[in-house]
Amino acid sequence: ETGVTQTPRHLVMGMTNKKSLKCEQHLGHNAMYWYKQSAKKPLELMFVYSLEERVENNSVPSRFSPECPNSSHLFLHLHTLQPEDSALYLCASSQDLGQGTYEQYFGPGTRLTVT
């Protein structure tokens, strides 16, 4: 699990707060991902970055803003969230995008609660 780290592990924030989630991968991968996992729902792909360029944005509300300053780091900036945004946010990386040929390595996730 130390290949991909996420901080913080738990976050409680009010709807007017601004916070950021951080992900770091130590595997030398080129692609990084943000997923949202809510109870009883499939894992939702939010954003995909390849070589620091965003290649996928799955109709995610603008209150979620990703940032990828380099191939090892990925951030998810949060502002004016809603209670329904409470979920486990997972970061993953893979060697490349390659149409799913490469396995994804996941971080432990950030458990976000919006009050």
Place this chain on the structure above:
Amino acid sequence: SQQGEEDPQALSIQEGENATMNCSYKTSINNLQWYRQNSGRGLVHLILIRSNEREKHSGRLRVTLDTSKKSSSLLITASRAADTASYFCATDANQFYFGTGTSLTVIP
């Protein structure tokens, strides 16, 4: 939806028994992967099977793929309490799709 859908949603077995989980999907794929997730943690990759493969083994895991039926199965033999987790299939069809998972409980 294009996601893989796992079946059953929940499975409870005794230690030592075999556990079988199924995944169905709707579109053509390049490959299919199975992942495992312990409660509240990240997913861990288990096995990848390509669309031109029919069966693959890894330790106590056996995965089959039937592209004509658009389905896959994951068999865990001689289950252990430590196998208790959620299991997801993931398919690629221009994008990576995960299902809702099968929650497996292995009773010691």
